[in-house]
Amino acid sequence: MSEPDQAADEGLIQRAFSGPVAIALSVLALFIALGHIYVAFAPIISEFQRNAYHFAGFAFLAAVYFPVLRGRTRSRALLLADFAFGLAVAAAAIYLPAAENAIYDRGVKLNLFDATAIAISVVGGIELTRRLTGWVIPALVILSLTYIGFWGKYVGGVFSFPGLSWETIAFRSVYGDDAMFGTIARISSTYVFLFIIFGAFLLRSGAGDFVINLARAVAGRMVGGPGIVAVIASGLTGTISGSAVANTASTGVITIPLMKRAGFSPKFAGGVEAAASTGGQLMPPIMGAGAFVMASLTLIPYETIVAVAALPALLYFLSVAFFVRIEAQRMDLPPMKSDGETFRSAFAKGGASFVLPIGALITMLVMGFTPAYAAVFGIIAVVVSSWLTKNRMGPRAVIEALIMGTKGMIMTAVLLCTVGLIVNVISTAGIGNTFSLMIADWAGGNLLIAILLVALASLVLGMGLPVTAAYIVLATLSAPALAGMIADRVVIDTLVLGQLNDGARAILMLGAPEHIAALSGPMPYAQAVDIVQALPLEIAAPLRDLTVPPEAALGALLSAHMIIFWLSQDSNVTPPVALAAFTAAAIAKAPAMATGFASWKLAKGLYIVPLMIAYTPFLSGSAGQALVIFGFGVVGIYGLAGALQGCMEHRFGWVMRLLAGAGGIACLWPDPLWLNIAGALVVLAVLVYNIRSGPTVRRAAV
Numbered sequence: 024m025s026e027p028d029q030a031a032d033e034g035l036i037q038r039a040f041s042g043p044v045a046i047a048l049s050v051l052a053l054f055i056a057l058g059h060i061y062v063a064f065a066p067i068i069s070e071f072q073r074n075a076y077h078f079a080g081f082a083f084l085a086a087v088y089f090p091v092l093r094g095r096t097r098s099r100a101l102l103l104a105d106f107a108f109g110l111a112v113a114a115a116a117i118y119l120p121a122a123e124n125a126i127y128d129r130g131v132k133l134n135l136f137d138a139t140a141i142a143i144s145v146v147g148g149i150e151l152t153r154r155l156t157g158w159v160i161p162a163l164v165i166l167s168l169t170y171i172g173f174w175g176k177y178v179g180g181v182f183s184f185p186g187l188s189w190e191t192i193a194f195r196s197v198y199g200d201d202a203m204f205g206t207i208a209r210i211s212s213t214y215v216f217l218f219i220i221f222g223a224f225l226l227r228s229g230a231g232d233f234v235i236n237l238a239r240a241v242a243g244r245m246v247g248g249p250g251i252v253a254v255i256a257s258g259l260t261g262t263i264s265g266s267a268v269a270n271t272a273s274t275g276v277i278t279i280p281l282m283k284r285a286g287f288s289p290k291f292a293g294g295v296e297a298a299a300s301t302g303g304q305l306m307p308p309i310m311g312a313g314a315f316v317m318a319s320l321t322l323i324p325y326e327t328i329v330a331v332a333a334l335p336a337l338l339y340f341l342s343v344a345f346f347v348r349i350e351a352q353r354m355d356l357p358p359m360k361s362d363g364e365t366f367r368s369a370f371a372k373g374g375a376s377f378v379l380p381i382g383a384l385i386t387m388l389v390m391g392f393t394p395a396y397a398a399v400f401g402i403i404a405v406v407v408s409s410w411l412t413k414n415r416m417g418p419r420a421v422i423e424a425l426i427m428g429t430k431g432m433i434m435t436a437v438l439l440c441t442v443g444l445i446v447n448v449i450s451t452a453g454i455g456n457t458f459s460l461m462i463a464d465w466a467g468g469n470l471l472i473a474i475l476l477v478a479l480a481s482l483v484l485g486m487g488l489p490v491t492a493a494y495i496v497l498a499t500l501s502a503p504a505l506a507g508m509i510a511d512r513v514v515i516d517t518l519v520l521g522q523l524n525d526g527a528r529a530i531l532m533l534g535a536p537e538h539i540a541a542l543s544g545p546m547p548y549a550q551a552v553d554i555v556q557a558l559p560l561e562i563a564a565p566l567r568d569l570t571v572p573p574e575a576a577l578g579a580l581l582s583a584h585m586i587i588f589w590l591s592q593d594s595n596v597t598p599p600v601a602l603a604a605f606t607a608a609a610i611a612k613a614p615a616m617a618t619g620f621a622s623w624k625l626a627k628g629l630y631i632v633p634l635m636i637a638y639t640p641f642l643s644g645s646a647g648q649a650l651v652i653f654g655f656g657v658v659g660i661y662g663l664a665g666a667l668q669g670c671m672e673h674r675f676g677w678v679m680r681l682l683a684g685a686g687g688i689a690c691l692w693p694d695p696l697w698l699n700i701a702g703a704l705v706v707l708a709v710l711v712y713n714i715r716s717g718p719t720v721r722r723a724a725v
Contacts, residue, residue, distance in 0.1 A: 112147030247351030270300030294621025468556030485594020534562030578643025662687025
């Protein structure tokens, strides 16, 4: 089942049962939420137990709420079968932690009960993922497991794998560090679930309404105001949900009709909402599940990741807002009449329930508290701050929020645990290192080609995988190659300056003996690039180790993962499968594919910002460097938007479009600084000329 289908079926969970059964399932959901919160404070069980119990609870809920056969009324027999299946999977997952010590005592030998429990857990994860997301992930899991068990030995070349016994595969699939109840499941059972509960509390407290009201107060009376309202609302809602489709469904029902009423075409209105909602995945502090996965894969603190992600996310939202305003000016759309919403009225209605918890959360992260601990205190802060508004959360509202958060976590929990099976195979067979070497080889050391390959892979994976799964798979496979190429910037600069240490010089002499004479001193930049890109991989890796400082290597790793994380979002806005755009098209009553192309055009920042991250110290540099890059990025993206639309404040011809585009590209070019300054001056000159070329005649306000 695709993500839009999941969003469309949100009501299914609410209407699936009634009476005692509904009450029992709600009590179970409440127990699951409270159990996770308690364990976050008092880790009374092992990590493996927590992850297995986490999967058990959500597997049962998934089996019950999402029937084996979709699109038809579930008979009593099928209902009982789904209940039995869910109980079997949950029981098997609960059994496995209890059997762990006995398995080790037997020398990692599985008896019949162990093997049966593992088989039920794995098959249960595959089947439930099929019900929730469709066939792509189950097919990948089956291919992965059979690869290391059977057909890998028949594959020629670097991907040949001799194979493991099925007993070893079964054991590693559950008990391995990267397995079904391993690293990815740990992320799901801690950070992700707690933040989803936090988001549910925010929504139940009325914070979603506050976001819309605040956006109206800020941008409602601007030219193109309804579109900018969508951008602001989707950005703020992203701090709650972290899901592009959920953002589109929740804010789009308000913003898309507003945009259509203001004069925007249905496909453009849907495209704006989809593009802006996609940015919600990029907006700190939640950033969807990907931020937590990134912290786990890179071992970089979560608070560091969300801190450096802020400016790129803001740049993305500004890029969408530029397109909205320019389109409004191009169509000569007037501002809308004021609906009376102001900052004061917006905050009076519910500002405390949003600002105070988010502020408390960010403060705790900055102070060094773990994300899980901060999320729990954030939940408490929501309840306390709600009493400063008209929508006070009492015991019933708290229970409803806990149940809502648990039910909203079903797909994510089952998905992440099951994806662990793929990650386990990748690490067991060494496919990640092999694939990274192949990317480096195919790209010939060229970072741009490598990014294009990753972008293509992300688009293909995004046609069948949810965003988080696509990021996990891509990061596992390609992050080392990207990180190495980004780190090569330091090697190149060192060559240009002639500052190689003796060890690095000796290694480089082995890899590039024809350049021995040039290594004795400074060299031209182009020559340094040619030398580094031509190095064989067995020479490039140790050269980086000897040349790149640890902090620069860590910055390169973070940049690589952030690039992959950004590119993994493109399935939301890129045809032929544009998940958020198709959701927006249904709300806007617009053609799905036309809305998809509109969202793809509006989301150009999704491709520009990763290039900036790759070629500049946007993430790895100082705060001052990041602000300078951000400033030039704002001007550059505005220039490119004007060039693409043929308008800034007023329409202009091809000469001005070419100048604006050239200036925008110059602003975004990584070096030298004088080129960035010249580009910014060109864009500003085009804007000034455009403003002075004559005012646009406006119609009366609608």
